[in-house]
Amino acid sequence: METEIWFARARPSKSLQCNEFDQEDRWPSQSSNKKLEKLMKQIAVIGAGITGVTTAYALLQRGFDVTVFDRNRYVAMETSFANGGQLSASNAEVWTQWGTILKGIKWMFEPSAPLLVNPKPSWHKYSWMAEFMGNIPNYETNTTETVRLALSAREHLRRYAKNEGFEFDCEDRGILHVYQDSKELKHAKRVNELLRKGGLQRYEVSPQEAYDIEPAIKCDLVGGFYTKSDFSGDIHQYSTHLSQACERLGTKFHFNADVISLKQIGIRTRVEWDSEGEKNYDTFEGIVVCAGVASRHFAAQLGDRVNVYPVKGYSITVNLDDKKSQDAAPWVSLLDDKAKIVASRLGKDRYRIAGTAEFNGMNRDIRDDRIKPLVKWCEKLFPNVSTEHAVPWAGLRPMMPNMMPKVAAGKRHGIFYNTGHGHLGWTLSAATSEIVAELVLTASRSNSGVMKNHMNEIS
């Protein structure tokens, strides 16, 4: 059971529980922070998506001196830009099951299918898929573990926003899974047992109850599942506000900084980056790699294997320009399991619809035949919403073959990873950032100032 070992390794020896840090007064005291002055202090975070920004914040709260690098001009311009918006413990079911494989084969030549694999040979793609299949036996364990992480993440995510006083178009109205197909509903009942095991309260609703929860739905349903405690919000807005808070608190951001190499020199790590044609470098006592789909490349430079594959997804942001559309669009965040679509209202005048999974390497093209099913879904369920102004987008989910984020120390000292969050980075990153920041803190305190891996080597 590789996953279990992995999680055991990801936790510090004192058995960190995510909710140990859910109170402001539990942060390490000023005096313990002072000790950091003598120990490892300067940490570089590679990547300013949701995981990089939450990691920077969690490190700051523990007294570290944090520098963030990103190749874009602003934070959250890649996968954390226009996702489905769901903070969804109820979507914690991992995809490592035979059903996913069978669907992938069935839909191979159907361009508009929810799951699409480019059959063109690629060693990375097929070896990743083999590893994905090898993780099918871990389906139950990884689903319940993901629920637990998601439940813990909520508290941290809300606390960060509350402490720093910002809004992010958060809609606290729960998430409703809708079913138009009884086979999918039957599967959902089985999944519900696992979600419950992980501690989530999600209950089944009749079609009428589903319409009562979200009166805007205008299609025939066979049933639904409702999770009152789930919520939704704008990941890009959140990342931007949190990065501004980090900056206020002393974090240095290097934007337009395309990191070329990470190289260990003695007990420090050298970051070399290209800034508009100019080469720069600096050294740090610790590095946290939060580079989304680029994390595999950086891990290889540092002697680690972090097998992230880019799984493309698409979204449309429907601009609700007129009152009729605003009234006809739902407020409760929805998840259609069969169509593999998630949808969230972002304030009065935006409706985000996202989904589909495409295995096509680092390709970021926005394909019309993949966008159309999202538009059609909106028109079918909400016929009075105008889709005249729908902004398409594509992003690459950084996906591990076991569907679990990689939160661990690397083989070499001072190297850490918080990456590979796949389809749930918005949901999970506040919890994994707390875990990785705690790993860095524990490591920085060990062995009289020499940064040493507290954890065993990365698997």
Ligand SMILES: Cc1cc2nc3c(=O)[nH]c(=O)nc-3n(C[C@H](O)[C@H](O)[C@H](O)COP(=O)(O)OP(=O)(O)OC[C@H]3O[C@@H](n4cnc5c(N)ncnc54)[C@H](O)[C@@H]3O)c2cc1C
């Ligand atoms: C269509 C779609 C819908 C989704 N819906 C949801 C949802 O509803 N709920 C949910 O929880 N999750 C959802 N997700 C998943 C979630 O969006 C991702 O897991 C998350 O955004 C990943 O964040 P990240 O910080 O790891 O990666 P990113 O946001 O991609 O950040 C990585 C950063 O690293 C930087 N970087 C990379 N290489 C370099 C380099 N060489 N030098 C400098 N910087 C570099 C990039 O510029 C980037 O900013 C969805 C994903 C997609 C695609």
